[in-house]
Amino acid sequence: MESSGGSETSLSRRGCDNAPTRKDRRVGLIYDERMCGHYATEDGDHPECPDRIRAIWKSLESCGFAKRCVVLDAKNAEDNHIALVHSRNHINLIKNTISKSTQSGRRRIASSYNSIYFSKGSSEAAYLAAGSVIEVAEKVAEGQLDSSFAIVRPPGHHAEVDEPMGFCLYNNVAIAASFLLNERKDLGINKILIVDWDVHHGNGTQKMFYSDPRVLFFSVHRHDFGTFYPTGDNGSYIMIGEGPGVGYNINVPWENGRCGDVDYLAVWDHILIPIAKEFNPDIILISAGFDAAIRDPLGGCRVTPYGYSIMLEKLMPFARGKIVMALEGGYNLDSIANSVQACVGVLLGDSPIAGSPQSYPFESTWRVIHQVRQELRAHWPIIASKLPNKVFSKPSPQMDASERGFVGPHSAAAESVARTRIRPGPPPLAPVLLAPSEATAVLHQIPSSDSDGEPENGTATILDVVQTLEDIIKPFSSLKVDEDSQELQKVYIWYAAFGSNMSMARFLCYIEGGQTEGMKRPCVGSMDRSKPVEIMWKTYPHRLFFGRDYTSTWGPGGVAFLHPESNSNEKAYLCLYKITLEQFNDVLLQENGSSHHSSHPTFDMTALDRIKSETSISVETPKRGWYHNVVYLGLEKDIPVLTMTCSLSDIESFKSGTLPIKPPCKEYGNTLIKGLAEGKHLSEEEASAYIEEAYTKPL
Ligand code: X5A
Numbered sequence: 001m002e003s004s005g006g007s008e009t010s011l012s013r014r015g016c017d018n019a020p021t022r023k024d025r026r027v028g029l030i031y032d033e034r035m036c037g038h039y040a041t042e043d044g045d046h047p048e049c050p051d052r053i054r055a056i057w058k059s060l061e062s063c064g065f066a067k068r069c070v071v072l073d074a075k076n077a078e079d080n081h082i083a084l085v086h087s088r089n090h091i092n093l094i095k096n097t098i099s100k101s102t103q104s105g106r107r108r109i110a111s112s113y114n115s116i117y118f119s120k121g122s123s124e125a126a127y128l129a130a131g132s133v134i135e136v137a138e139k140v141a142e143g144q145l146d147s148s149f150a151i152v153r154p155p156g157h158h159a160e161v162d163e164p165m166g167f168c169l170y171n172n173v174a175i176a177a178s179f180l181l182n183e184r185k186d187l188g189i190n191k192i193l194i195v196d197w198d199v200h201h202g203n204g205t206q207k208m209f210y211s212d213p214r215v216l217f218f219s220v221h222r223h224d225f226g227t228f229y230p231t232g233d234n235g236s237y238i239m240i241g242e243g244p245g246v247g248y249n250i251n252v253p254w255e256n257g258r259c260g261d262v263d264y265l266a267v268w269d270h271i272l273i274p275i276a277k278e279f280n281p282d283i284i285l286i287s288a289g290f291d292a293a294i295r296d297p298l299g300g301c302r303v304t305p306y307g308y309s310i311m312l313e314k315l316m317p318f319a320r321g322k323i324v325m326a327l328e329g330g331y332n333l334d335s336i337a338n339s340v341q342a343c344v345g346v347l348l349g350d351s352p353i354a355g356s357p358q359s360y361p362f363e364s365t366w367r368v369i370h371q372v373r374q375e376l377r378a379h380w381p382i383i384a385s386k387l388p389n390k391v392f393s394k395p396s397p398q399m400d401a402s403e404r405g406f407v408g409p410h411s412a413a414a415e416s417v418a419r420t421r422i423r424p425g426p427p428p429l430a431p432v433l434l435a436p437s438e439a440t441a442v443l444h445q446i447p448s449s450d451s452d453g454e455p456e457n458g459t460a461t462i463l464d465v466v467q468t469l470e471d472i473i474k475p476f477s478s479l480k481v482d483e484d485s486q487e488l489q490k491v492y493i494w495y496a497a498f499g500s501n502m503s504m505a506r507f508l509c510y511i512e513g514g515q516t517e518g519m520k521r522p523c524v525g526s527m528d529r530s531k532p533v534e535i536m537w538k539t540y541p542h543r544l545f546f547g548r549d550y551t552s553t554w555g556p557g558g559v560a561f562l563h564p565e566s567n568s569n570e571k572a573y574l575c576l577y578k579i580t581l582e583q584f585n586d587v588l589l590q591e592n593g594s595s596h597h598s599s600h601p602t603f604d605m606t607a608l609d610r611i612k613s614e615t616s617i618s619v620e621t622p623k624r625g626w627y628h629n630v631v632y633l634g635l636e637k638d639i640p641v642l643t644m645t646c647s648l649s650d651i652e653s654f655k656s657g658t659l660p661i662k663p664p665c666k667e668y669g670n671t672l673i674k675g676l677a678e679g680k681h682l683s684e685e686e687a688s689a690y691i692e693e694a695y696t697k698p699l
Pocket residue numbers: 115155156157158166167168198200229289291328329330
């Protein structure tokens with residue numbers, strides 16, 4: 001692609017192709033091809049690949065940004081600087097062991113770590129990545145540069161004191177922070193804010209500064225209740241630091257994927273920015289992963305280049321603009337190239353790229369923001385005020401059924417507009433997303449009823465104002481993040497359960513998250529956490545049976561399947577839940593062992609149309625579990641009845657004995673009986689006889 005701006009992937013931006021009228025800020029850039037010498041030798045498709053930084057560099061060159069920046073040479077980090085955060089043992093591993101080993105030796109060593117590969121050039125790349133971040137951080141701290149972006153790999157934020165992890169060898173950002181604080185005291189950098197917006201938790205960085213109040217570490221990441229990489233509790237919001245560092249570690253753990261611009265901006269407005277004001281950093285280091293970007297294959301989130309540019313723009317007023325960005329993750333080449341381009345434009349001082357935040361923050365976003373603020377309120381009084389739980393009443397018809405909850409989100413859009421339209425003067429760069437209580441302050445003159453900002457008597461007044469804003473809001477609400485899911489959540493189906501999901505409590509785990517007795521691990525739940533709107537029991541002339549020998553939910557034992565080839569001698573009891581097609585997709589994903597919510601539905605409207613004539617459809621799920629065969633069981637009150645079971649070829653294998661027929665384990669069996677008894681068509685005795693027959697009678 002040429003630098004003339006004809007590139008399809010380059011962003012529309014004033015000043016991208018033409019020189020801006022005002023003088024560029026001095027922005028440092030580092031890129032070095034030698035960092036491509038680190039690559040996965042066994043796995044040509046490894047997401048953390050050399051082309052990542054090549055794609056970024058190419059896009060910065062072709063849009064003309066590279067020319068407008070100060071391009072610096074990459075530098076090797078010195079061992080004594082690395083040793084500020086890593087053990088000598090770890091340095092020895094990266095410096096000597098992996099360079100001196102044979103390829104098979106490297107493979108063996110790498111396999112003893114979590115998500116790590118090594119190649120011949122890994123050591124050199126790791127030294128250049130760490131050294132380059134030090135280099136730009138030093139130049140920015142000295143004032144030779146206003147800000148900078150280090151396009152480095154391998155990434156760093158998962159690297160622990162004594163071990164590489166999660167594609168990371170040296171913790172580049174932590175090393176640079178420690179370097180400024182300990183080796184360049186003369187530069188007067190006493191307080192550092194590290195913003196880690198990589199979609200994964202920055203476990204390594206957190207640990208390195210956990211008791212250090214000079215470093216405020218802020219990480220926003222998918223946590224999915226501890227099931228998302230790097231898994232466990234370290235990324236939880238309760239991890240706020242220790243000793244003198246209490247209050248200086250802030251985690252914002254998403255409960256689910258699909259978070260996008262508005263979710264991140266809500267967190268910026270309600271947590272990060274107020275606290276950054278209070279902390280008043282001398283410099284900001286950004287662990288800039290772009291795996292929360294839309295279309296990233298690992299992240300499952302939806303941040304756009306516009307979103308990243310606003311997140312960055314909102315940090316520019318701090319530390320007199322001294323911002324050092326270092327690449328972490330990000331695995332869709334186009335997404336990372338466009339996102340970095342958007343950020344470098346902001347650093348250069350260009351006017352913002354076109355875009356607008358879409359839709360409203362998720363209900364879960366407000367929940368998480370609330371939890372984080374509660375946890376940190378004692379340390380940061382600025383966020384001590386309570387975010388009210390329910391301020392406005394139910395959304396109006398055109399607003400309802402939004403996949404994004406009505407608690408807060410509805411009002412958030414209103415407030416955005418309120419600020420943009422009601423306030424005098426030019427509209428702000430980006431809508432400031434306000435909590436409902438803070439909205440009342442913006443729409444001042446409207447009395448708020450109590451100190452918690454939870455209006456009772458004042459509700460009508462606020463609602464009136466919101467109502468009058470409806471017309472202005474409409475253009476906002478019609479901007480859809482994901483056309484598909486907007487459609488899916490308006491379409492109802494009956495999900496017919498024949499296994500443990502016949503027990504309402506068990507099934508609700510797929511909707512609301514959590515686990516019931518006997519389950520080995522919790523579910524993430526659906527994006528739409530509303531309960532089934534109707535429940536009905538029915539029998540079908542199909543055969544229930546139990547096969548295979550293990551489930552991740554229940555452990556060892558058989559799993560319930562339905563043999564859907566109609567046989568009038570058979571009778572299966574099914575519990576029908578009326579849920580949305582979107583919820584059905586979320587159930588389908590969880591049944592097939594995925595903790596992800598994919599942004600593209602597996603079973604969409606087209607599939608729903610098709611299944612009526614084809615009877616069953618095998619769907620693609622990320623992990624392809626045992627329940628990927630969606631079966632159509634007819635209509636009930638004009639609504640399609642769907643269930644999910646194994647493939648017909650699996651059924652053949654069960655018949656021939658290639659796959660085992662097995663009874664369910666005790667906990668699973670109990671839940672099944674409980675579910676059937678809830679339906680009131682069977683007594684507990686009849687239910688257990690029905691279950692027993694299902695694994696004793698031959699198929
Ligand atoms: C830096 C980064 C992700 C590791 C995922 C391992 N690491 N499954 O994004």
